Amino acid sequence: MMPAPDRAAAGALDAADPLAPFRARFLPHGDDVVAYLDGNSLGRPLASIADAWRDLAENQWGHRLIRSWTSGEAGAWMDLPEQVGDELAAATLGAAAGQTMIADSTTINFYKVMRAALNLRPDRRTVLIDRDNFPTDRFVVESIARELDLQIRWLTPDSAAGLTAEEVTESLDDDVAVVTASHVAYRSGYLADVPAITAAAHQAGALAVWDLCHSVGSCEIALDDWDVDFAVGCTYKFVGAGPGAPAFLYAARRHHERLDQPLWGWLGRADAFEMEQGYRPAAGIRSMMSGTPTIPGVLAVREGARVIAEAGIAAIRAKAVALTEMVVALHDEWLAPRGFTLGSPRDAAQRGGHVTISRADARELSATLIEAGVLVDFRTPDAIRIGLSPLPASFTEVWDAMAVIRDLAS
């Protein structure tokens, strides 16, 4: 157990923080907010997003009108799903260009990549997924299994940790078409070993589909090096692109020749504007498009990707580790004696960007904390998630918030 810092030590961490200047990039929160610890659910807005939306309304849309779909200083809207996908990929996904696009929601993208992955393993009838995965992932797998008459092999990891490569390996056989899991577990914050689980899946002839919702923008990701097949993730958490911002979708280039997803739409067709009869998929990642992407959302993702690129994901991850280490230490010193248990891994190497603490009265306590300006996130039945956003958060702010939790939970 590491010693908990006092407030002066938290201040010293802020003074030495190379990312501290980024805090000024964000729009201010209300005066009633003591600390925002929910950036793992909805990141805070960059001021540049408000500027981008004004430029969109007044200039790109207002002045230039329809012409902005095909040209403009801010980029042709039609090209943005792939251009911003590439920017996000370079900033934080570890993916070469041409494999990532921004469009639709995580749910829709996850449906598309699961169907595409299953189409690459037509002779196999089983999907491997864990019970602790995020609801949307579980529901999409259930729906697809119903439609295609597949088996779901449910794993039940230790809920205080998450899915290990060993557990996956033990459950694989030659009927498994796809293994799917979350990089960071939404409840526990457990950081899965993506390369090991992906390698295990490949070893058994299966494909690996990853949900990066709770890791992107907070953890280091190397999709190409890790040999991931497909990935999706949202952009409104640590990427900070705003409520309901469009999700991303990654498909490894080696699969591009045989990409086949069922949500055929006009923008996923080759030569879309010829408006011809009969669907023929566009080349490459574009074939994963369906309808028209939401441009305010895509522009916000671009701002998020650019600030991550500027700060550097290694520095962001380092600060996330330092913040979560501090929270774990303060939990041990202040909260464990008050009946809390730690719901996240103690090993920083196995922990993403949030820390979960549990106590039976978590639901009521969360409401009390939010009322007091400490914005945390309750998850049934007894968990409080403390999200640590490296770019907007200070160590002192988080320290103060932990002190409020201590005082209100006594």
Added chain:
Amino acid sequence: MMPAPDRAAAGALDAADPLAPFRARFLPHGDDVVAYLDGNSLGRPLASIADAWRDLAENQWGHRLIRSWTSGEAGAWMDLPEQVGDELAAATLGAAAGQTMIADSTTINFYKVMRAALNLRPDRRTVLIDRDNFPTDRFVVESIARELDLQIRWLTPDSAAGLTAEEVTESLDDDVAVVTASHVAYRSGYLADVPAITAAAHQAGALAVWDLCHSVGSCEIALDDWDVDFAVGCTYKFVGAGPGAPAFLYAARRHHERLDQPLWGWLGRADAFEMEQGYRPAAGIRSMMSGTPTIPGVLAVREGARVIAEAGIAAIRAKAVALTEMVVALHDEWLAPRGFTLGSPRDAAQRGGHVTISRADARELSATLIEAGVLVDFRTPDAIRIGLSPLPASFTEVWDAMAVIRDLAS
């Protein structure tokens, strides 16, 4: 043939136009724009949308942060898909509350309603659709037919007009599960007889799924009275909610007990935030939700719906008819002698909010017109669409634009 007005007559129409005050609600276009005739593709921005986005960034998101999902003066984000759906339904869909939601793209929504409709007619194996329908609709039907091993019965209406109830009736039999068509044809502007075609479908035991993309916000629609089963449409044309704004989805209440669509996501589940195991659809229209809706887009739809409600869809339709009548008359006087043909119905009762004119050099001429500030829309192989947006457009602006077309097409 009606006589073409001179410029003074166009000015007189503006002077008598009860909707003229609404023109000031829109953000200015660039000085290089003579006339914007592409509102049938991308409507112009209301100034209130720029204000809504600023309020979203600074107040709802910036100040209030995650709390805005569940509360706030501007409405709890979580409730907006249905609340704004109801506002749009009341303003211009002729639908009672609780049957409409705003989310996803037209493509995704069309996929959902087609699957839901087909699930209500499991013993029938044929979908009726016409070759002139918009590409996304055709592609979605093709994909679903491939997946479910259905037959597609393709109709080929007279391309200068559109699908008639007689053509549909002749093609119906007891294997047709769903008839789907566009209310306004995207090329010709033909306004289909929704109640007659819907009644014909019902008479044969089939369901009717309507695409309202090119009619919503421009034409009068009465989904409940017309007994429509399902409908979708986009909000970035005559509703003016901006590039890639989320689409709407209507499902008639009589089907709510048996709604079954395959894009299961966390926000379509009953008690979504309990994060439980196993998908159970939410009640009513909410079961058609999948992932998280894009809030900037939904707020923009609200602004569009409110200005339509304020202006009144009957007055909007009356001005749309007057504008298209003027364009047809000017075509006959100026353009027909120059080799153009009218690609839209002459009868205003069969015409939506745009007029299509055709000539072999349409592609090159469109580029020339756009260069000259007359923003029209080219559609292969030889069509120029002239979109008439009743709220931002003036008769004089449209008259001047037609004169530019005349002069540049000589």
